[in-house]
Structure formats: structure tokens, C-alpha cells
Amino acid sequence: MNKKLAIILFIGLGLIALISQLPKGNVSAKTESTANGGANRDANGKNTEIDSSKTEETHAEPLTPGQQKQIATLKSSLKTASTEASQSLALEKLMRAFMEFSKYDSAAIYAGQFSDSHPGINYVLRAGQAYFEAQAYAINPKKASLMGEKARFYFEKALTQDPNNLLVKTNLAMTYVDTPTPMKGITLLREVIEQEPTYIPALFNLGILSIKSNQFGKGQERFAQILKLDPTNYKAALNLGFCLAQLDKKEEAKKVLKEVVAKSKNPEETKAAKELLAEMLQK
Numbered sequence: 001m002n003k004k005l006a007i008i009l010f011i012g013l014g015l016i017a018l019i020s021q022l023p024k025g026n027v028s029a030k031t032e033s034t035a036n037g038g039a040n041r042d043a044n045g046k047n048t049e050i051d052s053s054k055t056e057e058t059h060a061e062p063l064t065p066g067q068q069k070q071i072a073t074l075k076s077s078l079k080t081a082s083t084e085a086s087q088s089l090a091l092e093k094l095m096r097a098f099m100e101f102s103k104y105d106s107a108a109i110y111a112g113q114f115s116d117s118h119p120g121i122n123y124v125l126r127a128g129q130a131y132f133e134a135q136a137y138a139i140n141p142k143k144a145s146l147m148g149e150k151a152r153f154y155f156e157k158a159l160t161q162d163p164n165n166l167l168v169k170t171n172l173a174m175t176y177v178d179t180p181t182p183m184k185g186i187t188l189l190r191e192v193i194e195q196e197p198t199y200i201p202a203l204f205n206l207g208i209l210s211i212k213s214n215q216f217g218k219g220q221e222r223f224a225q226i227l228k229l230d231p232t233n234y235k236a237a238l239n240l241g242f243c244l245a246q247l248d249k250k251e252e253a254k255k256v257l258k259e260v261v262a263k264s265k266n267p268e269e270t271k272a273a274k275e276l277l278a279e280m281l282q283k
Helices: 004-006 010-021 027-037 065-080 085-099 104-117 123-135 141-161 167-174 182-195 201-211 214-230 234-246 250-261 269-282
Strands: none
Touching: 065 085, 065 201, 085 123, 123 141, 123 167, 123 201, 141 167, 141 182, 141 214, 167 182, 167 201, 167 269, 201 234, 214 234, 234 250, 234 269, 250 269
16 A cells, blocks of 8 residues: 555544534524525525536546436435525535545535535535545646645635634645645644644644655654544554554554554545555565
8 A cells, every 4th residue: 555545544534523513404593584585595685506507527437327317316406495504405415425426526616606605604614625625535636736725715714704713724734735835734733733732633634744755753653642642543543553664663563553453443444454464464
């Protein structure tokens, strides 16, 4: 297994942590007034219907006929939803389908358009997180750069409403990693750590940056620190095992990775741990 397989797992931590902040269909009094103003309109009467002609991306692998049918049904549900709450729930279902079909950019574009017409911070966070995920999974560097720019836009917008949101700062930092100004990201992570020294998402991402820069000793320190705080963080354990293997501490690495295989319930983590163990046996 190469470094990319270990690194790509970083996104799971941020996505899981942010999920509790995303919209769940709660409706305010202002939102309820939407139903009286007609479908797909906000409280001020502005049309909030998503323009599907601007949301489709060109993908290397097109959707199958069955997938196209499923997406079309979900788009129709979104278009006919009559309140902000029902629109948000319909959008969630559509985004999940796009992600299931590995169309992360399409999910992000829909989330972004919805956020642009609905100013609530939860919608801004959802858009930023969707673009963040699209950036992580983009194979084409140009697309990854574009997705990162959009993620930064929404994360920075969220911070204007919630300046002390450490997770948003942490994820914003990671959008700078593959840009000409990666130090901006490192600076943001250090600011988070100064504010909260035991904040696991920031520690985790600093560990990932250590791996990317081949500083495996520093990576080992970061992931070991996380495991002291949370012994069940198997993403950290996986990356710790990877760092130990790169430092030629094979017996320590095997012990850590075998624990991931034995205890983690995440198939991606156990698969990666098994691949690392197999690689070490071949050397």
C-alpha cells in the first residue's frame, strides 16, 4: 500500500465530526412561512429552486441507466418539495446518492446552490463539507484545486458566522495542503492547537501533513498522542502503524496494525491495515 491509501482516510474524521452540525430538517417560524409563499421560495419570495443545468459535471464513468433513474427521481423530489425543511431532506438524499455513485462534485454543486439561496450556517457547513470531500476524492489535479477553492469559500463564510468553530478551521486548513500556500493551512492548524491542545481533528491532520512531507517521526508522535486521548481511534492507529513501518519499526507497526484488524469495525481501515501487514511480510 502506498502513502495515498493511508492519507485518504483523513477525510473520514472530519466528515464524522461535522455530521452532527448539518441540517436535520428543523424548521423555524420563518421557514414555515415558505409553505405559504409557494414551492421553492424563501421567506422573501425569492425563487430557491436549484438549476439542475448548472449542476452536472463531466465524469470519467457515466451513470448507469439504473443510477440515472434513481438520480432523476431524487431530483424530482427536490424540485417539488414545498418547504425549506423538505427541500433540505430531499437534497440530503440526492447528495447521498451522488456520493454512493462516486459523483462527489455533483453532490457538492447541489449543496452549494442550496446554500447560496438559504443563508443558514448549517447549509453553508454542508456545502463546505461536500466540496471538501469532492476535493479529497478528485483524481484530476485541476478539479481538486477547483473543489478546494469552493470548500474554502464556504468554510470561510461559515467562520464569519461562527469564528470559534474549531472543526471548520481544521478542515479549512486542509484545503490549502496542495496549493502554492500550504503554510496557511499549517498556520491554521497550529492556531487550533494553541486554542485547544488536545483537539483530535487538528492533531490528526497535522499527522497527515507529517506523512505527506515524509516526516514519519513527527507523524508517529501525533498519532500516538491521539491514541492516548482516544484508544479506539483506529484511523489514527492505522496511520501510526504506517509511520512505524516507514521508520523500520516493524514489530511495533505489526502490533498496532493487528489491533486495527482485530478491533476496527470499519472495512476500509481493516483492509488498509491488512495490506500494510502483507507488504511488511513481503520485505
